[in-house]
Amino acid sequence: xxxxxxxxxxxxxxxxxxxxxxxxxxxxxxxxxxxxxxxxxxxxxxxxxxxxxxxxxxxxxxxxxxxxxxxxxxxxxxxxxxxxxxxxxxxxxxxxxxxxxxxxxxxxxxxxxxxxxxxxxxxxxxxxxxxxxxxxxxxxxxxxxxxxxxxxxxxxxxxxxxxxxxxxxxxxxxxxxxxxxxxxxxxxxxxxxxxxxxxxxxxxxxxxxxxxxxxxxxxxxxxxxxxxxxxxxxxxxxxxxxxxxxxxxxxxxxxxxxxxxxxxxxxxxxxxxxxxxxxxxxxxxxxxxxxxxxxxxxxxxxxxxxxxxxxxxxxxxxxxxxxxxxxxxxxxxxxxxxxxxxxxxxxxxxxxxx
Amino acid sequence: xxxxxxxxxxxxxxxxxxxxxxxxxxxxxxxxxxxxxxxxxxxxxxxxxxxxxxxxxxxxxxxxxxxxxxxxxxxxxxxxxxxxxxxxxxxxxxxxxxxxxxxxxxxxxxxxxxxxxxxxxxxxxxxxxxxxxxxxxxxxxxxxxxxxxxxxxxxxxxxxxxxxxxxxxxxxxxxxxxxxxxxxxxxxxxxxxxxxxxxxxxxxxxxxxxxxxxxxxxxxxxxxxxxxxxxxxxxxxxxxxxxxxxxxxxxxxxxxxxxxxxxxxxxxxxxxxxxxxxxxxxxxxxxxxxxxxxxxxxxxxxxxxxxxxxxxxxxxxxxxxxxxxxxxxxxxxxxxxxxxxxxxxxxxxxxxxxxxxxxxxxxxxxxxxxxxxxxxxxxxxxxxxxxxxxxxxxxxxxxxxxxxxxxxxxxxxxxxxxxxx
Numbered sequence: 224x225x226x227x228x229x230x231x232x233x234x235x236x237x238x239x240x241x242x243x244x245x246x247x248x249x250x251x252x253x254x255x256x257x258x259x260x261x262x263x264x265x266x267x268x269x270x271x272x273x274x275x276x277x278x279x280x281x282x283x284x285x286x287x288x289x290x291x292x293x294x295x296x297x298x299x300x301x302x303x304x305x306x307x308x309x310x311x312x313x314x315x316x317x318x319x320x321x322x323x324x325x326x327x328x329x330x331x332x333x334x335x336x337x338x339x340x341x342x343x344x345x346x347x348x349x350x351x352x353x354x355x356x357x358x359x360x361x362x363x364x365x366x367x368x369x370x371x372x373x374x375x376x377x378x379x380x381x382x383x384x385x386x387x388x389x390x391x392x393x394x395x396x397x398x399x400x401x402x403x404x405x406x407x408x409x410x411x412x413x414x415x416x417x418x419x420x421x422x423x424x425x426x427x428x429x430x431x432x433x434x435x436x437x438x439x440x441x442x443x444x445x446x447x448x449x450x451x452x453x454x455x456x457x458x459x460x461x462x463x464x465x466x467x468x469x470x471x472x473x474x475x476x477x478x479x480x481x482x483x484x485x486x487x488x489x490x491x492x493x494x495x496x497x498x499x500x501x502x503x504x505x506x507x508x509x510x511x512x513x514x515x516x517x518x519x520x521x522x523x524x525x526x527x528x529x530x531x532x533x534x535x536x537x538x539x540x541x542x543x544x545x546x547x548x549x550x551x552x553x554x555x556x557x558x559x560x561x562x563x564x565x566x567x568x569x570x571x572x573x574x575x576x577x
Numbered sequence: 578x579x580x581x582x583x584x585x586x587x588x589x590x591x592x593x594x595x596x597x598x599x600x601x602x603x604x605x606x607x608x609x610x611x612x613x614x615x616x617x618x619x620x621x622x623x624x625x626x627x628x629x630x631x632x633x634x635x636x637x638x639x640x641x642x643x644x645x646x647x648x649x650x651x652x653x654x655x656x657x658x659x660x661x662x663x664x665x666x667x668x669x670x671x672x673x674x675x676x677x678x679x680x681x682x683x684x685x686x687x688x689x690x691x692x693x694x695x696x697x698x699x700x701x702x703x704x705x706x707x708x709x710x711x712x713x714x715x716x717x718x719x720x721x722x723x724x725x726x727x728x729x730x731x732x733x734x735x736x737x738x739x740x741x742x743x744x745x746x747x748x749x750x751x752x753x754x755x756x757x758x759x760x761x762x763x764x765x766x767x768x769x770x771x772x773x774x775x776x777x778x779x780x781x782x783x784x785x786x787x788x789x790x791x792x793x794x795x796x797x798x799x800x801x802x803x804x805x806x807x808x809x810x811x812x813x814x815x816x817x818x819x820x821x822x823x824x825x826x827x828x829x830x831x832x833x834x835x836x837x838x839x840x841x842x843x844x845x846x847x848x849x850x851x852x853x854x855x856x857x858x859x860x861x862x863x864x865x866x867x868x869x870x871x872x873x874x875x876x877x878x879x880x881x882x883x884x885x886x887x888x889x890x891x892x893x894x895x896x897x898x899x900x901x902x903x904x905x906x907x908x909x910x911x912x913x914x915x916x917x918x919x920x921x922x923x924x925x926x927x928x929x930x931x932x933x934x935x936x937x938x939x940x941x942x943x944x945x946x947x948x949x950x951x952x953x954x955x956x957x958x959x960x961x962x963x964x965x966x967x968x969x970x971x972x973x974x975x976x977x978x979x980x981x982x983x984x985x986x987x988x989x990x991x992x993x994x995x996x997x998x
Contacts, residue, residue: 268853269696411685411847438612438831445607446849447821454844455828456837498816498850499689576850 229347238282239340241347243372248272249573251372254282257334258349258368260293260398261285265376265573268501273404275502275573277518277537280527286335290524291397294334295368295382296327298353298360300395301469301514301546304429308549310361310389310558317359324427327397329358333366334397346371346379355388362388364559377572384565391549392559394567399518399537400504402497405528408535409518410450413496416443416513418470422545423459429547433471441468446496449517449538464519465535469512469546478511480552484559487511489568493540496576503576508542508569515540542569585834588619590628590641590648591662596772596801597681597819598642601662604823605640614831631655638834640826643673646711658833660826664715665845667722671714677839679826683715685847686815687722687768690796693813693851694766697794697859701765702727703735705754705774716770719798723768735761742777754781763792764859772797772804772814779808779856788872794859800852809876811854818846866891867905870898871913878917881941884910918942919955926964933960 231241239255252262264272278292279285288294306317306325318329338349346369353364366384382394401409421441422430436442440455453465472492476485486509493506493513516539521532548557559565591598609616621627628651641648643661652659661673665680672678704723707716720736727734737757740750769775775797782789789795789810800814825844873890887910888895902910922940925931937948952960
């Protein structure tokens with residue numbers, strides 16, 4: 224059962240910042256610009272609060288958010304090689320906003336849009352209409368995101384989307400976490416990921432194929448600190464400047480060529496523990512992929528602190544389909560067709576481990 | 578016919594009698610079993626390290642404890658792939674030349690312990706170290722870090738090295754430990770460089786009637802289960818990343834067996850956690866009478882003590898003690914004793930294979946019926962149901978290992994136990 228209170232403030236530009244608050248006093252703020260998670264105040268083992276999200280000081284700053292801090296990214300989260308794909312025999316070219324790649328919905332992506340807040344008794348519901356042709360994608364997409372916060376410290380994100388023409392779709396949350404509240408980087412965080420394989424990438428960070436995690440720096444089936452793994456000699460880590468790779472999560476229904484989307488049962492897929500504060504983040508999702516990003520491009524990004532962010536100051540765990548899946552044999556699973564409803568659920572749970 | 582993978586003969590030079598070394602070896606084992614690496618491991622059968630003559634050994638690679646100067650010397654001229662393991666040092670000349678080195682991050686361990694004591698509300702700090710020896714350069718490194726950390730905060734950090742353990746002179750050593758602890762400003766937070774050291778000091782405090790954690794909050798390093806069971810007050814400790822160190826060393830050696838070389842690679846592994854138990858749960862200052870009483874209750878609750886005995890120990894009347902307890906804790910002395918016994922019983926039930934009858938006796942409940950009644954009243958279940966629920970909870974949260982998360986308990990007033998009597 225969800226217990227929460229909802230309030231909001233409005234900035235000079237009319238951007239609204241909503242606060243979800245549960246009965247234990249935990250607070251999450253969400254902006255209608257990009258449906259963005261702005262702050263998440265969570266207690267440590269001594270019940271002291273800190274904001275565990277990276278981001279900007281003022282909501283207006285999210286109008287230019289090249290790191291995608293906290294945003295819902297879409298309609299295509301992650302990369303599409305060359306910004307090109309073929310759908311039902313028609314070639315499409317979408318916005319290439321990262322060199323020759325399409326990334327995170329392009330410059331006109333969901334993160335850059337003002338969402339409409341709809342009354343909802345359960346939580347904060349945000350809606351977006353993304354017209355056909357936006358960033359080059361076919362079909363008008365109606366997307367909805369429902370954020371709910373419960374007394375167990377679970378922030379549940381339910382995504383739904385429909386389209387009036389076939390389009391690729393891949394929605395995710397791009398929240399950056401630092402569980403010590405930013406007193407140091409994330410190298411001492413201890414991560415576990417329920418995946419036996421991950422996608423190796425080429426120099427443009429486009430997946431080339433699946434590899435086993437066994438024996439490599441990518442093996443987090445047993446919890447391990449991030450920092451030492453970043454120092455393991457590994458060509459994949461060198462290429463990406465750290466972790467920026469999609470894990471193939473253990474799944475009940477392995478995606479099959481030609482098959483349309485099957486959401487997995489919601490299951491826990493990752494956890495991150497920070498020994499200093501005792502905070503622990505647990506991630507559950509219906510998705511098959513989990514992009515683990517170790518904040519490799521954060522250096523020099525001026526956020527809400529006095530000093531700009533530095534490399535590895537935050538991490539993201541983005542539950543999604545596979546990067547560039549629209550150009551693989553599994554493409555049908557990422558196509559949303561008229562009459563179908565795309566559904567995805569991801570839960571971030573913040574607690575304390577003694 | 579499939580070709581058998583090449584079997585590599587690997588020597589592990591460790592003193593497996595220590596928890597740190599054993600965990601490193603288990604990390605190496607974990608790595609091997611997760612890969613197709615086929616390693617024939619050479620370890621002394623008593624887990625003691627005797628590296629003399631290793632240079633004549635016909636093997637393929639070595640992972641060794643470089644904190645041990647004998648091992649370091651024995652491996653001096655060895656041409657085989659060697660991965661060194663040991664403590665981290667601020668001074669780079671402390672590391673062996675031309676060897677990859679996997680280090681436990683001394684700075685981060687001491688910092689984690691120090692920050693924990695600060696967060697527990699302490700303002701005076703001390704470190705219990707070891708007499709200087711070539712075998713424990715890491716202890717001096719931890720001293721240096723402690724001095725730097727306290728110095729940076731403008732605080733005096735007190736350091737005591739004591740003496741090595743020896744049965745003949747142990748009484749004198751304990752006297753000196755007590756004298757040192759007595760000389761410190763109170764309340765004081767003490768970091769011990771190992772759990773073995775922490776255990777000695779904890780015992781000395783109990784012997785001298787110094788309240789832990791009220792007067793002395795204590796935290797060790799290693800999270801050694803043996804040190805925990807040997808102390809009457811559960812010992813807090815920093816958990817080293819030793820398993821990950823083993824995996825890391827095995828990964829480096831694995832690459833080296835296939836021709837890679839990492840002469841300058843140094844990988845620092847941070848601590849993976851802190852086990853916060855009673856010895857460092859320094860609570861916001863209660864009245865000295867209450868602190869003394871709590872100290873006594875913690876030690877003897879399970880031996881079936883009564884309120885009168887607690888009042889005797891503190892040296893005030895029963896009614897005065899009750900008054901202090903009501904005011905400071907919002908519950909009676911009896912309830913506090915019961916609360917402690919109940920916690921002890923819950924902990925025992927959480928161990929598989931424990932029986933209610935034994936627990937009733939060892940937690941001071943006199944009869945199984947009484948244990949039953951208390952469980953029913955306070956937890957709404959029988960001891961057996963509690964045990965089953967706990968086991969079921971463990972199964973649910975089995976992966977990914979480690980203790981299950983508990984979302985922060987709401988601190989809304991005293992527990993159910995504040996029954997009026």
